[in-house]
Amino acid sequence: MRQKLLNISPLDGRYASKLSFFKDFFSESALFKKRIFVEIEYLKQLSSFGVIRKLSQKEIVVLDQIVSNFDLNDALRIKEIEEKINHDIKAVEYFLREKFNRKKLEDLTAFIHLGLTSEDINNLAYGLIFKDLKKNVLEKELEKVLVSLKELADRYKKMPFLARSHGQPAVPTTFGKEIANFVHRLQKQQKRLNVFKFEGKLNGAVGNYNALSLIFRQIDWIKFSRVFIGQLGLVPNFNTTQILPYDNWVEFFQKLILINNIFLGLSRDIWTYIMLEELRLIAGKNQVGSSTMPQKVNPIDFENAEGNLEVANSYFQLYERKLPISRLQRDLSDSTVRRTFGVALGHTVLAWNSLQQGLGKIALDEEKIKENLNHHWEVLAEAIQVYLRSTGEVRGYEKIKKITQGKKMTRENYLSLIKELRLDKTEIDFINLSPEKYVGLADKLIGL
Known part of the structure; x- marks a missing residue:
């Protein structure tokens, strides 16, 4: 509670209890974790395409655990590195180097983030966050x-x-x-x-696979991207800048x-x-x-x-x-x-x-609703003017407008008008019509 009172954003303060789960999507720690996931998946894809050596099943488990065990201490370590070098993605790369060295994967450190630009990681990380x-x-x-x-x-x-x-x-x-x-x-x-x-x-620094296509000519990098991005559940876009x-x-x-x-x-x-x-x-x-x-x-x-x-x-x-x-x-x-x-x-x-x-x-x-309806019998003016015009009375609208415009009508006023217009003996039961009954096909339209 004390910390909430010191936060600037209402999302982290007043509304924090209602949005506590949002930290798993849009906190900086969550973004770091998603970036690490993309870097690890990229490394695994480099292996599966023969760019780097084959990874053992045990090594794949170790790599996956770096992601699944990621916690706030890891995020703090990335921030420490970032404060020294002033680059968040490079800080993720250096963090992974440290992890690899401790887990006896030193020979893979050179291939972390190989041939990529920061936005290759960022756009995929954000895309995955949005998708989730x-x-x-x-x-x-x-x-x-x-x-x-x-x-x-x-x-x-x-x-x-x-x-x-x-x-x-x-x-x-x-x-x-x-x-x-x-x-x-x-x-x-x-x-x-x-x-x-x-x-x-x-696709690299300006979207052309410049370094990757030069150094690893044997790899179909367009196919590589299509497979990799598709496996993440995203749609590949090949026509980009950086x-x-x-x-x-x-x-x-x-x-x-x-x-x-x-x-x-x-x-x-x-x-x-x-x-x-x-x-x-x-x-x-x-x-x-x-x-x-x-x-x-x-x-x-x-x-x-x-x-x-x-x-x-x-x-x-x-x-x-x-x-x-x-x-x-x-x-x-x-x-x-x-x-x-x-x-x-x-x-x-x-x-x-x-x-x-x-x-x-x-x-x-319901009582107030009925009261409002019964205070406004003039709403039936539409039905009257349409009926008059249906019988060929060209000025049916104008006649009813002159009588009703800007005026309130009671039931008695309405019935008097019906009799005056001799509409009490038509095939339309105007006598028993009321605002409550004049709802057209409203209930039948629901669900169409």
Whole structure:
């Protein structure tokens, strides 16, 4: 607790308990570990392609254990080396030399990071982190929210609800249908997120295998890269400079921007329904809504979600603008920016979790919903004008507009209008029509 109070970032302070698992993805220690994994796998691939001597099964186990046993002390040692030489990837290489020497693998030290540039390691390490986070966190958290939304949509699919356009009473819908609209949008993005693949590159200082193809002419380095990157679960990109073009990662961020914007709209809509008292919040036993107004129950989960979604998207939009552009074959201005990836993704996960919590605390105030519907019989004006025009009355819309525009109607006003227009004896049962019944095919549209 004391340390949390001294941290600068809210992700490491106020929200640390909610994102403790994020250290396994985006802490510097986690990045070191993933870089070491890539270096070890590369060395094993050099052996399998005959670039270096064959590794025994025992040696492979020893190499794998360097990764699996990696801990905070190892990370601290890498930082000590980095502080002396001012280069993080070279510090990883020197750390591995130390490990190899202690494990009687001295003859392999010369081949660590052989022919590679730092970005060969970095892009693959980040790609693996993104892949793991997407599969183990983002896909699961998104599915949780979708399950909650689908349950709400199904439970209230027949619950009449006053829709509003431009903030004004429009025509009725059902609450379930309005939630289902968000479900439908999110499911489309979920499919695209789930099948998204991250790219990787392994082709040297400017992307041409210059040193490797000169020194080891017998090796098909394009095949080497294709096999190696594919085995990591990434898609090889052979057309690069020193860096992997960020286009692929930006596409990933763009998918998250869209999902976050859908959630932003949902959060604001739920907040508004609460303000209109059509939804009510179930207060926690010890929850305090206000430091001075004891009666309050605030929609803090939805407000928290909204704030975190906007913070996350501000970072993602920065990545959109900044990362696809690099001077010539490489500049280092991207390095500082990409160290914030965990911040953007952390705020995203926080927002999704807040939204999920909030959805579990809302309930419809059915009496208030019915009251709102019955205070606005003018919403049936649409049905009347469409019927008049269907009979050939060219100015049917204008006639009803003159009577209803900007006015509230009661049931009595409505019935009087129906009789005045002689619509009480048509094939359409206008007499028994009401705002609660005028919901169209809302419940049938859910799930289509």
